[in-house]
Amino acid sequence: MAAKGNKNDVSLQAEGRDYETELQSAGVRITRPRQVILTILKEMNDHPDAMEIFKRAVRVDESISLATVYRTMKLLEQLGAVHRHSFEGGPARFENADGDHHDHLIDLDTGKVIEFHSESIERLQQQIADELGYDIEHHRLELYGRKRKKKN
Amino acid sequence: MAAKGNKNDVSLQAEGRDYETELQSAGVRITRPRQVILTILKEMNDHPDAMEIFKRAVRVDESISLATVYRTMKLLEQLGAVHRHSFEGGPARFENADGDHHDHLIDLDTGKVIEFHSESIERLQQQIADELGYDIEHHRLELYGRKRKKKN
DNA sequence: AGGCCAGTTGCAAACGATTTGCATTTGCAA
């Protein structure tokens, strides 16, 4: 087999930050399943769950197993490449961790996730933790709602 | 058996609001397992999970089953008597719904839950949802942290 | 006081999401 481009070349044309190299230097082996999942990660700008990621992966490589998706997502989470969210009433969903911090508004009708950020809220949270004598490790702010019916 | 006090009287001395009557009028049967769980509910000022509630219940009545605890908690939740919280990495935990709205700070070392409320944050959330064109159904704000090491 | 019967129960099995043991592959450093 050719040195770099292996037989089923996984169209790695995406521009983004190079996770493969990052992982490489973190001492993680770049296996075929991980290549596939990383490619999906790079193209991912939504919040899919493990099963959805698995389905996308299978489209590229039949032989990938759901267990490996779970294992890889856990690995990527530990490495800080993805964030895991456990929204109400459903499996955990993942998102690319490259952007900056934000919270989520979940559309109860569609499941769609809208990201937002409020520096004021962040500040208030910090202040509250201070008053209670705590250091915040992380937090979770989720708004669950529905699109406002037209009105006025 | 005497009219009101049945044979194994479940020490219903607590002061609080009378859920039994509330449930009664909601057309729900007051069975023995429900009596026991309601008593526990009244004394409950922490955030126990189903298993913990089950254990407390068994102390009063050997024969109660975990399934009934789950069923009853679901019922009470629907009736608005308790709130269910799914904090990170653990089973759902319940709390008495009588107090006023608050959010939670979870102590990562002990699992202890501290309640807090910030009208400013509530307002900001509302404002954000407005801007995004959504009506908030409910929200979830959880701070995860550890007690601040003395310092200064 | 007794009966009736839908509402409830306990039990065990089913569930959905996620993890894990194990025997088999596979990166990749030497």
Added chain:
DNA sequence: TTGCAAATGCAAATCGTTTGCAACTGGCCT
């Protein structure tokens, strides 16, 4: 190229929770 630890696929296990079902029981109705 070989060697071996790391990673995989598979199936079985786990955890929290729900559910089917047959047995039981509140509590309204005589």
